[in-house]
Amino acid sequence: MSLPMRGLSRLLLRNLEGGQALTLQLGGSQRHASTMPVEKEGKVLHPDLLNRQVRETQYAVRGELYLRAEQLRKEGKEIIFTNVGNPHALGAKPLSFIRQGGVGAYTDSRGNDYIRKEIAHFIEARDGYPANPDHIFVTDGASVAVRMCLNALIRNSVDGVLVPIPQYPLYSASISLYGGSLVPYELDESKGWGMNIDTLKKAVQQARSEGKLVRGMVFINPGNPTGQCLSADNLKELIEFAVKERIVLMADEVYQENIYQDERPFVSAKKVMHDMGEPYASQLELLSFHTVSKGTSGECGLRGGYVEMTNIHPGTIEEVYKCASINLCPNTMGQIAISTMLNPPQPGDPSFEQHHKERSEELASLRRRARMVTDAFNSLEGMTCNYTEGAMYSFPQIRLPPKAMEAAKALGKAGDVYYCLKLLEATGISTVPGSGFGQEAGTFHLRTTILPREEVMADFVDKFKSFHIQFMNDHR
Amino acid sequence: MSLPMRGLSRLLLRNLEGGQALTLQLGGSQRHASTMPVEKEGKVLHPDLLNRQVRETQYAVRGELYLRAEQLRKEGKEIIFTNVGNPHALGAKPLSFIRQGGVGAYTDSRGNDYIRKEIAHFIEARDGYPANPDHIFVTDGASVAVRMCLNALIRNSVDGVLVPIPQYPLYSASISLYGGSLVPYELDESKGWGMNIDTLKKAVQQARSEGKLVRGMVFINPGNPTGQCLSADNLKELIEFAVKERIVLMADEVYQENIYQDERPFVSAKKVMHDMGEPYASQLELLSFHTVSKGTSGECGLRGGYVEMTNIHPGTIEEVYKCASINLCPNTMGQIAISTMLNPPQPGDPSFEQHHKERSEELASLRRRARMVTDAFNSLEGMTCNYTEGAMYSFPQIRLPPKAMEAAKALGKAGDVYYCLKLLEATGISTVPGSGFGQEAGTFHLRTTILPREEVMADFVDKFKSFHIQFMNDHR
Numbered sequence: 001m002s003l004p005m006r007g008l009s010r011l012l013l014r015n016l017e018g019g020q021a022l023t024l025q026l027g028g029s030q031r032h033a034s035t036m037p038v039e040k041e042g043k044v045l046h047p048d049l050l051n052r053q054v055r056e057t058q059y060a061v062r063g064e065l066y067l068r069a070e071q072l073r074k075e076g077k078e079i080i081f082t083n084v085g086n087p088h089a090l091g092a093k094p095l096s097f098i099r100q101g102g103v104g105a106y107t108d109s110r111g112n113d114y115i116r117k118e119i120a121h122f123i124e125a126r127d128g129y130p131a132n133p134d135h136i137f138v139t140d141g142a143s144v145a146v147r148m149c150l151n152a153l154i155r156n157s158v159d160g161v162l163v164p165i166p167q168y169p170l171y172s173a174s175i176s177l178y179g180g181s182l183v184p185y186e187l188d189e190s191k192g193w194g195m196n197i198d199t200l201k202k203a204v205q206q207a208r209s210e211g212k213l214v215r216g217m218v219f220i221n222p223g224n225p226t227g228q229c230l231s232a233d234n235l236k237e238l239i240e241f242a243v244k245e246r247i248v249l250m251a252d253e254v255y256q257e258n259i260y261q262d263e264r265p266f267v268s269a270k271k272v273m274h275d276m277g278e279p280y281a282s283q284l285e286l287l288s289f290h291t292v293s294k295g296t297s298g299e300c301g302l303r304g305g306y307v308e309m310t311n312i313h314p315g316t317i318e319e320v321y322k323c324a325s326i327n328l329c330p331n332t333m334g335q336i337a338i339s340t341m342l343n344p345p346q347p348g349d350p351s352f353e354q355h356h357k358e359r360s361e362e363l364a365s366l367r368r369r370a371r372m373v374t375d376a377f378n379s380l381e382g383m384t385c386n387y388t389e390g391a392m393y394s395f396p397q398i399r400l401p402p403k404a405m406e407a408a409k410a411l412g413k414a415g416d417v418y419y420c421l422k423l424l425e426a427t428g429i430s431t432v433p434g435s436g437f438g439q440e441a442g443t444f445h446l447r448t449t450i451l452p453r454e455e456v457m458a459d460f461v462d463k464f465k466s467f468h469i470q471f472m473n474d475h476r
Numbered sequence: 477m478s479l480p481m482r483g484l485s486r487l488l489l490r491n492l493e494g495g496q497a498l499t500l501q502l503g504g505s506q507r508h509a510s511t512m513p514v515e516k517e518g519k520v521l522h523p524d525l526l527n528r529q530v531r532e533t534q535y536a537v538r539g540e541l542y543l544r545a546e547q548l549r550k551e552g553k554e555i556i557f558t559n560v561g562n563p564h565a566l567g568a569k570p571l572s573f574i575r576q577g578g579v580g581a582y583t584d585s586r587g588n589d590y591i592r593k594e595i596a597h598f599i600e601a602r603d604g605y606p607a608n609p610d611h612i613f614v615t616d617g618a619s620v621a622v623r624m625c626l627n628a629l630i631r632n633s634v635d636g637v638l639v640p641i642p643q644y645p646l647y648s649a650s651i652s653l654y655g656g657s658l659v660p661y662e663l664d665e666s667k668g669w670g671m672n673i674d675t676l677k678k679a680v681q682q683a684r685s686e687g688k689l690v691r692g693m694v695f696i697n698p699g700n701p702t703g704q705c706l707s708a709d710n711l712k713e714l715i716e717f718a719v720k721e722r723i724v725l726m727a728d729e730v731y732q733e734n735i736y737q738d739e740r741p742f743v744s745a746k747k748v749m750h751d752m753g754e755p756y757a758s759q760l761e762l763l764s765f766h767t768v769s770k771g772t773s774g775e776c777g778l779r780g781g782y783v784e785m786t787n788i789h790p791g792t793i794e795e796v797y798k799c800a801s802i803n804l805c806p807n808t809m810g811q812i813a814i815s816t817m818l819n820p821p822q823p824g825d826p827s828f829e830q831h832h833k834e835r836s837e838e839l840a841s842l843r844r845r846a847r848m849v850t851d852a853f854n855s856l857e858g859m860t861c862n863y864t865e866g867a868m869y870s871f872p873q874i875r876l877p878p879k880a881m882e883a884a885k886a887l888g889k890a891g892d893v894y895y896c897l898k899l900l901e902a903t904g905i906s907t908v909p910g911s912g913f914g915q916e917a918g919t920f921h922l923r924t925t926i927l928p929r930e931e932v933m934a935d936f937v938d939k940f941k942s943f944h945i946q947f948m949n950d951h952r
Contacts, residue, residue, distance in 0.1 A: 068897065069906035078904050103809075106769075106776040140616045140779065143803050151653075173802045177627075293582075293804075300582040301808035303616065326649045327619050328769075332777035333579075333809040421544065428554050430545035 039246050042283070047315030049155075070108075103332035109325040111138025111306070112332070115339045119306055122342035127271035135309045135317060138330045138338065142254050142291035142305030147174045149250065149287050149307060152320055153216050154180035160207045162200065162217035162247070166395065166437035166445070168224045183207040183214055186440060189397065192386050193226035195219065197237045204245060217242060220252040222259065222266070222390025225437050225447040227370075229264040229389040235272040239280050248285040254305070255391040257295030260367040264389065270310055286310040292337040294392065296362045299341075304334025369450045369457055370394070376461040380468050388450055395434070398444045404475035416444040422471060427463040515722050518759070522789050525631075546584075579808035585801040587614025587782070588808070591815045595782055598818035603747035611785045611793065614806045614814065618730050618767035618781030623650045625726060625763050625783060628796055629692050630656035636683045638676065638693035638723070642871065642913035642921070644700040659683040659690055662916060665873065668862050669702035671695065673713045680721060693718060696728040698735065698742070698866025701913050701923040703846075705740040705865040711748040715756050724761040730781070731867040733771030736843040740865065746786055762786040768813040770868065772838045775817075780810025845926045845933055846870070852937040856944050864926055871910070874920045880951035892920040898947060903939040 040046035110116065116133035123131035139145040147170075153159065154175065160183040163171045175182045185203040187193040204214050219238065221230045230238075242249045251269040259266050273284050292304040309317055344359075345352040370388035377385035377396040385396035400408075400415045408418035416433035423429055423446075434445025452460045516522035586592065592609035599607035615621040623646075629635065630651065636659040639647045651658045661679040663669045680690050695714065697706040706714075718725045727745040735742055749760050768780040785793055820835075821828040846864035853861035853872040861872035876884075876891045884894035892909035899905050899922075910921025928936045 069900055069904075072900065072904065103777050104775045140807060141804060147802070170802060177799070177802070299580045301579050301805065303805070303807035323653065326623070326646060326653070328617060329777065329779070331616060331779035331807040331810055334807055424545055424548065428545075428548065 041313070046313050047319055103336065105332075107329045107332060107335065109327070109329050110134075110136070110321060111330055111335050115335045118339050118343055119308075123268075123270070123308060127268055127274065129271065129274040131308060135312065136306055137309070137320065137324060138304070138306045138335050139324075140303040140305070140327075140330050140334060141293060141300075142252075142289045142307075143170050144303075144330075145289055145305050145307035146170060146250070146252070147177075148320060148323060150174045150180070150216070151178050151323065152316065153248065154178040157181050158211065158213050160212035160214045160216075161250075162203060162214060163438075164195070164219060164223070164226075166225055166434065166439055167218070168220060168252070169436055171218050172438070181207070181212050183212060184438060187223070187226055187228070189386065189440070189443075192389070193223055193228040193395075195230065195234060195238065197241055200238075200241055204247075214245065214247055216248045216250055218250045218252060219269075220255075220391075221269075222255040224252070224255065224391050225393045225395040225432075225445075227386065227388035227391050227393055227395065229259060229261065229266065231264050232267045232272050232275075235267065235269055236276060239269065239273050239276060239284055243280055243283050248287065251286060251288040253288055254291040254294045256290065257297075257363075258366065258392055259363075259390045260370045261387075261389045266390070270308070273310070282311060284310070285312055287312070292334065292341050295341070296359045297337065297341045299334075299337045302334045302337045303331055304337045304341075306338065365454055366392075366450060369452075369454060372457055372461060373448065373450050376465060380465060381472055383468070392449050392451060393447050394450055395437075395445050395447050397434075398446065400444055401472065401475045404471070407475065414444075416446055419444065419471070420446055423464070423467055426467050426470070429460065429463060429467075517789070522792065579812065581808075583805045583808060583811065585803070585805050586610075586612070586797060587806050587811050591811045594815050594819055595784075599744075599746070599784060603744055603750065605747065605750040607784060611788065612782055613785070613796065613800060614780070614782045614811050615800075616779040616781070616803075616806050616810060617769060617776075618728075618765040618783075619646050620779075620806075621765050621781050621783035622646060622726070622728070623653075624796060624799060626650045626656070626692070627654050627799065628792065629724065630654040633657050634687065634689050636688035636690045636692075637726075638679060638690060640671070640695060640699070640702075642701055642910065642915055643694070644696060644728070645912055647694050648914070657683070657688050659688060660914065663699070663702055663704070665862065665916070665919075668865070669699055669704040669871075671706065671710060671714065673717055676714075676717055680723075690721065690723055692724045692726055694726045694728060695745075696731075696867075697745075698731040700728070700731065700867050701869045701871040701908075701921075703862065703864035703867050703869055703871065705735060705737065705742065707740050708743045708748050708751075711743065711745055712752060715745065715749050715752060715760055719756055719759050724763065727762060727764040729764055730767040730770045732766065733773075733839075734842065734868055735839075735866045736846045737863075737865045742866070746784070749786070758787060760786070761788055763788070768810065768817050771817070772835045773813065773817045775810075775813045778810045778813045779807055780813045780817075782814065841930055842868075842926060845928075845930060848933055848937060849924065849926050852941060856941060857948050859944070868925050868927060869923050870926055871913075871921050871923050873910075874922065876920055877948065877951045880947070883951065890920075892922055895920070895947065896922055899940075899943055902943050902946070905936065905939060905943075 037049065040048055113133070115138060116136045119136050119138070120131035120133040123136075137145060137148070139148065150161065150171075151174075154161070157179055158181070160181040161171070161175050162183045162185050163175070165184045165186045172182055183203055183206075185195075185200050188196055188199070200217075207214050219230070220226075221235075222228065239249070241247075249269060253266075253268060256266045256268070268288065269286060270288055273286060274281050286309075288308045288310070290306055290308075292302060293300040309320075345355050373394045374385050374387045377383045377394065382399040382401070383396050385394060388394050398416065398419060400419065404418065405415050408415045411418060413421070414433065414435045416435055416439075420431050420433045423431060429448070432447045434443070434447065437445075437447060439445050513525065516524055589609070591614060592612045595612050595614070596607035596609040599612075613621060613624070615624065626637065626647075627650075630637070633655055634657070636657040637647070637651055638659045638661055639651070641660045641662045648658055659679055659682075661671075661676050664672055664675070676693075683690050695706070696702075697711075698704065715725070717723075725745060729742075729744060732742045732744070744764065745762060746764055749762060750757050762785075764784045764786065766782055766784075768778060769776040785796075821831050849870045850861050850863045853859045853870065858875040858877070859872050861870060864870050874892065874895060876895065880894065881891050884891045887894060889897070890909065890911045892911055892915075896907050896909045899907060905924070908923045910919070910923065913921075913923060915921050
């Protein structure tokens with residue numbers, strides 16, 4: 001009879017209930033935190049320290065032969081690709097009824113070469129520092145990029161990832177799905193949802209005392225659902241912390257275009273890292289995410305996103321490439337949307353005026369809507385709300401009266417779920433309860449987007465206000 | 477210090493090395509095969525028997541509130557969706573420079589309702605049996621659908637999935653990535669890569685004797701890389717076997733349009749199951765996959781695929797829905813491509829003639845190319861090749877001379893890898909060695925597509941033949 005866990009070479013587990021001393025060693029990589037190497041050759045994300053299942057995964061269709069063929073092609077040799085069933089690349093004409101064009105062939109699993117160069121060019125122009133197209137992977141939306149990275153990082157539940165509370169549930173869901181441990185750090189609502197380094201340090205200490213190995217940290221700038229924008233100084237502290245503690249930073253920067261104040265323009269973690277110089281510029285392991293779904297592009301349905309990997313071990317990039325290959329490639333329309341979003345018309349181009357006008361008007365309108373929503377929430381009894389400095393959301397706190405809490409409890413629901421369901425039934429407004437994002441115990445929030453058009457925003461605000469006044473009266 | 481595995485409630489592992497008797501119980505679902513329930517309430521894929529990490533995953537943005545809002549919307553209530561940052565759905569105008577149209581909003585995570593109805597209509601017309609749109613999930617290519625299902629099915633390495641040898645490496649890679657066990661069953665090359673039920677039974681017995689729980693089985697019809705088409709009788713045996721052994725069937729039917737012989741037209745596993753009547757029609761747990769990347773559509777780059785779930789427990793469909801929600805939705809252009817592929821113009825429609833002509837000519841040409849490639853391989857010394865009855869590939873066996881085997885060994889490479897690398901260097905023809913798909917020990921194969929256009933196929937065949945003759949002479 002075989003062992004119910006593959007690669008289990010030595011077993012020694014500490015049994016919580018029985019108090020027996022055991023040790024766990026799975027395939028050489030899954031050990032107890034105290035004996036597991038934090039890094040290897042200066043890298044947390046060393047190929048030897050990745051998820052064992054990621055490393056053991058084989059995928060031959062785009063394996064050694066494909067890589068050699070690509071190399072020969074780049075050297076100018078004519079290659080007949082018969083390794084993958086990719087009809088359009090071999091000259092099959094798209095059926096006219098379906099469409100005419102040139103987006104029907106698989107691209108490289110990291111995305112089209114030319115588009116990755118365009119992304120690198122955008123990053124260089126934004127930050128003033130070089131970007132390597134081979135360290136950029138295009139994906140079917142940024143969520144897929146985030147999941148790909150977390151899947152490689154997380155080996156078992158010893159591996160912890162710092163996640164802000166409140167957070168975007170992509171992170172909690174993916175960490176759970178890959179069997180890792182979420183290490184929460186709270187944002188400070190009383191300080192505009194600011195990130196405090198002492199809170200981070202305490203979260204890491206706490207996790208370590210519980211036997212966790214904190215390998216990664218997610219931050220969202222501008223924040224989702226909280227809307228705050230981080231200053232360069234705050235990012236600097238964060239980078240110092242991450243390098244000192246050997247933590248890989250995952251920078252969710254998908255809302256970088258959505259800024260509604262002038263004090264803290266968007267600055268990328270990569271730029272701050274380079275501005276800081278050594279040792280940070282070469283020691284911070286950084287994964288930065290961007291998308292076509294947000295900003296003024298808002299092309300959610302096309303599913304285009306990317307990750308830029310900075311100071312990531314080349315062997316790890318190879319492992320991620322292998323795993324990306326299993327899905328063959330990101331969709332081509334999303335890739336094209338990235339290309340056009342990052343390379344907008346320049347002054348003198350025929351479409352410059354129209355594009356500039358559309359974009360500026362949308363950003364100005366979003367700024368007005370952020371203000372309208374925040375003001376409305378702050379005008380209500382029992383509600384307080386930080387201003388939406390960036391992103392697309394408002395995240396007010398609701399102080400629920402005891403009678404509402406009792407009614408929620410009677411239905412077996414959390415207070416904010418009860419509130420949001422009542423809101424939905426009464427007004428048709430579909431929001432997300434704060435408990436879906438995490439919130440300080442005993443507090444209740446909800447997330448709403450600021451996306452209803454200005455012409456319907458007044459109606460939205462009126463409906464919300466009327467509901468809330470009625471709700472408070474009903475539960476007084 | 478906490479336990480390095482979350483949810484580990486009771487520990488009792490059988491230690492291979494020390495021979496100690498222990499038992500493993502992880503969250504109630506991960507136990508040794510001999511004590512693990514094979515099914516619950518008649519379902520192998522019961523929600524209680526899914527991957528624990530899938531079940532424990534939370535995702536609130538499209539959670540209870542969203543589901544209730546969708547229900548209200550269907551009942552006719554006007555809903556203001558502010559739960560997800562989906563600008564176009566709220567009326568944000570797509571920037572003109574990026575594009576004009578209506579594909580910029582997130583759809584339901586299972587795909588657009590109307591498109592899922594169109595898919596159901598296609599299946600009903602094809603098979604003559606009803607299909608439920610809510611049991612159809614659209615994905616970014618069929619690979620994503622396959623992975624989603626395997627991720628739910630596989631809980632740990634006790635869980636085995638039957639996979640044909642040779643196979644398409646999506647299966648081996650995904651099973652490895654999700655930590656399951658691949659249970660191989662060999663196709664019979666001497667019988668046109670036929671599937672033999674006795675071989676299947678032996679594979680299951682062998683896996684069980686090794687402590688595995690065989691939960692799923694993949695079959696590819698028409699075959700990749702092997703090109704064989706299964707008869708209705710063969711499918712009938714397979715379904716009897718699967719129902720008897722309580723095995724979920726995963727029917728990879730992505731090449732259903734690519735048929736190059738008239739004896740065995742494509743017949744879906746779902747149709748055969750319904751033709752068989754009870755108990756099969758209600759007891760077979762069946763997952764069927766299709767795509768826009770293959771057939772005469774060949775729109776690989778658009779990434780559109782789907783899975784139809786038949787007789788799958790509703791709770792399991794909910795779990796899969798939750799996990800699909802983490803990526804928000806499949807890309808809209810791929811969804812539209814599915815719609816047009818499955819609903820081609822009908823006689824009398826303006827575009828019928830052109831579409832019918834393009835499609836028929838491409839299928840006829842593929843049939844000629846299948847014949848050309850097979851004949852070429854069979855004309856060569858030391859090569860034999862079954863005719864490509866369907867799909868897009870030819871998978872010849874190469875009997876390598878001892879000198880070639882020695883040369884390969886000296887370079888630390890498998891014989892077929894050595895052959896394919898030499899072929900690539902000499903001719904620029906990029907193929908995949910048989911070892912990437914699995915092959916009977918001691919045999920060597922390669923996979924080539926039959927996709928080079930007819931006008932270049934003669935050149936392809938000439939180059940291949942010249943290379944092979946030279947290779948055999950060099951290694952005599």
